[in-house]
Amino acid sequence: MKLPKRHFDALIIGAGGAGLNAALQLASANLRVAVVSKVFPTRSHTVAAQGGVNAALANVLPDSWHWHMFDTVKGSDYLGDQDAIEFMCREAIPTVYELEHAGVPFSRLEDGKIYQRAFGGQSQDFGGEQAARTCAAADRTGHAILHTLYQQNIRVRTHFFDEFFAVDLVRDREGVICGALALEIESGVPLLIESKATLLATGGWGQVFRTTSNAHINTGDGAAMALRAGVPLMDMEFFQFHPTGIAGKGMLITEGVRGEGGYLVNREGKRFMEGYAPHAKDLASRDVVSRAIVTEVKAGRGCGEQGDHVMLKLDHLGEALISKRLPGIRESSRIFAGVDPVDEPIPVFPTAHYAMGGIPTDRFGRVAMPAGKGAEEVVPGLYAAGECACASVHGANRLGGNSLLDILVFGRLAGKDIVDFVRENPYRRGADAASLDAAMSRLTRLDRQGEGIQVHQLRAEFRKCMEDHAGVFRTQEIMVEGYQRLCELRDRLPEVRLSDHSKVFNTARIEALELENMMDVGLAIAVSALHRQESRGAHSRPDYPKRDDQNWLKHSLYYREGDRMDYKPVRTKPLTVESFPPKERVY
Numbered sequence: 001m002k003l004p005k006r007h008f009d010a011l012i013i014g015a016g017g018a019g020l021n022a023a024l025q026l027a028s029a030n031l032r033v034a035v036v037s038k039v040f041p042t043r044s045h046t047v048a049a050q051g052g053v054n055a056a057l058a059n060v061l062p063d064s065w066h067w068h069m070f071d072t073v074k075g076s077d078y079l080g081d082q083d084a085i086e087f088m089c090r091e092a093i094p095t096v097y098e099l100e101h102a103g104v105p106f107s108r109l110e111d112g113k114i115y116q117r118a119f120g121g122q123s124q125d126f127g128g129e130q131a132a133r134t135c136a137a138a139d140r141t142g143h144a145i146l147h148t149l150y151q152q153n154i155r156v157r158t159h160f161f162d163e164f165f166a167v168d169l170v171r172d173r174e175g176v177i178c179g180a181l182a183l184e185i186e187s188g189v190p191l192l193i194e195s196k197a198t199l200l201a202t203g204g205w206g207q208v209f210r211t212t213s214n215a216h217i218n219t220g221d222g223a224a225m226a227l228r229a230g231v232p233l234m235d236m237e238f239f240q241f242h243p244t245g246i247a248g249k250g251m252l253i254t255e256g257v258r259g260e261g262g263y264l265v266n267r268e269g270k271r272f273m274e275g276y277a278p279h280a281k282d283l284a285s286r287d288v289v290s291r292a293i294v295t296e297v298k299a300g301r302g303c304g305e306q307g308d309h310v311m312l313k314l315d316h317l318g319e320a321l322i323s324k325r326l327p328g329i330r331e332s333s334r335i336f337a338g339v340d341p342v343d344e345p346i347p348v349f350p351t352a353h354y355a356m357g358g359i360p361t362d363r364f365g366r367v368a369m370p371a372g373k374g375a376e377e378v379v380p381g382l383y384a385a386g387e388c389a390c391a392s393v394h395g396a397n398r399l400g401g402n403s404l405l406d407i408l409v410f411g412r413l414a415g416k417d418i419v420d421f422v423r424e425n426p427y428r429r430g431a432d433a434a435s436l437d438a439a440m441s442r443l444t445r446l447d448r449q450g451e452g453i454q455v456h457q458l459r460a461e462f463r464k465c466m467e468d469h470a471g472v473f474r475t476q477e478i479m480v481e482g483y484q485r486l487c488e489l490r491d492r493l494p495e496v497r498l499s500d501h502s503k504v505f506n507t508a509r510i511e512a513l514e515l516e517n518m519m520d521v522g523l524a525i526a527v528s529a530l531h532r533q534e535s536r537g538a539h540s541r542p543d544y545p546k547r548d549d550q551n552w553l554k555h556s557l558y559y560r561e562g563d564r565m566d567y568k569p570v571r572t573k574p575l576t577v578e579s580f581p582p583k584e585r586v587y
Contacts, residue, residue, distance in 0.1 A: 076395025396537025
């Protein structure tokens with residue numbers, strides 16, 4: 001069978017907020033752009049973002065982009081690159097207004113301005129009183145933004161390949177990335193999509209952990225494709241556990257609940273966050289709150305028959321406010337926890353939520369590789385944006401409300417840079433036969449017959465190992481044991497056999513491809529965490545309890561070949577203002 005082939009100016013893999021915002025820039029510039037998504041675009045995981053998007057509009061309380069920048073640098077535990085952070089915080093304001101004009105139905109104040117709620121880690125005047133910076137559309141902000149961006153892309157006639165799975169990147173004869181091999185999920189027929197520029201916008205990889213707020217689609221496909229292309233992944237040890245997932249289920253209870261006045265209590269009914277963050281209390285940064293909850297449970301102050309969670313109280317807010325500002329949370333709590341938060345508290349425990357690390361990029365979304373002596377080299381025609389990318393605005397810990405901002409700002413800027421790149425490189429590059437054969441081999445490897453292990457069995461073992469050995473608290477002994485176990489599981493990948501029903505349905509084939517991606521990303525997390533001998537942000541090591549700026553104020557780089565680690569310096573110089581030097585991070 002001759003392989004079907006399509007040609008475009010730009011290929012975007014992933015249809016979440018970053019991919020759609022980039023596509024909108026490209027299609028609006030009259031470029032032919034293809035968006036590949038393994039689900040219908042409005043089912044991309046951006047739709048699950050609840051609380052809001054940060055921007056210093058000062059609609060509710062005084063605010064400044066400079067204060068926003070300080071909070072983000074501090075929240076990153078000083079590992080974020082300050083030039084990228086400054087850029088993001090300055091761009092936040094026009095980005096939100098652009099979304100408003102595109103049709104996002106933000107909640108409103110009585111004077112008609114965009115409603116803004118308080119979120120964790122926000123302050124006025126460089127660490128002063130609580131700020132209200134998070135622009136919200138009730139508790140369904142991601143849903144509102146994603147649907148608006150999709151409608152705008154339909155308007156400008158972006159070409160969508162819905163329910164296609166991106167198998168691997170392909171190169172031309174000179175080794176330049178020139179598109180990707182995709183698989184139509186319904187038919188199982190492969191398709192080669194060649195392009196002058198390729199953007200990875202595939203989202204995160206929360207599915208590598210057993211308990212997660214992430215959808216089943218979040219399997220790290222783009223990060224794994226980058227690894228196989230020889231690109232390292234940066235700061236992979238920093239994975240955020242959101243403090244308030246529904247206990248035992250993982251479904252997210254937005255930080256907006258605490259922003260509206262909800263608070264956490266232990267078995268004794270005590271507000272325990274006052275002992276961990278005396279000033280910010282329940283609105284401390286997410287890593288601080290997550291560790292506090294785990295500490296309470298380990299100290300025997302957990303709730304329920306098993307004492308394995310704490311409670312999130314919001315009944316005191318009243319039914320009117322909950323129905324107006326938190327309707328989705330009330331619905332989720334009823335469905336998944338069996339409680340109505342108007343009457344009783346919600347059982348919560350930290351859940352795997354967000355990847356701070358990813359594919360290293362500059363602030364234009366261009367994938368950047370180390371080139372020796374501190375220099376970096378841009379990979380021609382390859383871009384990344386959104387959660388799969390690491391422009392390093394989150395560092396060691398992300399602040400709530402900065403994730404939607406990240407995907408929107410850098411997705412938009414990547415799209416604009418691709419427009420310039422394509423105009424400067426107008427000639428199409430064809431995929432090299434050897435590169436295409438390597439991509440096709442990922443599919444043919446799955447056609448093995450005979451006895452073996454089923455995908456779901458190996459996947460379950462892998463996810464449990466990640467949760468047990470690379471979770472909220474990490475020690476050398478736990479992680480060494482985990483790395484050895486993960487290597488054993490990786491070695492068992494050739495034993496995977498597809499069940500008979502896969503001859504009719506391609507879901508098992510997709511799940512096998514996803515599992516291979518998850519294992520590559522999981523090893524990147526485990527190896528990076530094992531090597532970083534300090535506690536910083538979301539990376540907490542009781543055997544190295546202090547942050548070590550002298551030895552570890554640097555970005556980690558994980559290479560798939562040989563599980564090799566390298567490091568590069570943090571960019572501490574902002575674009576136009578004075579640097580924020582590292583200091584103790586207290587809330």
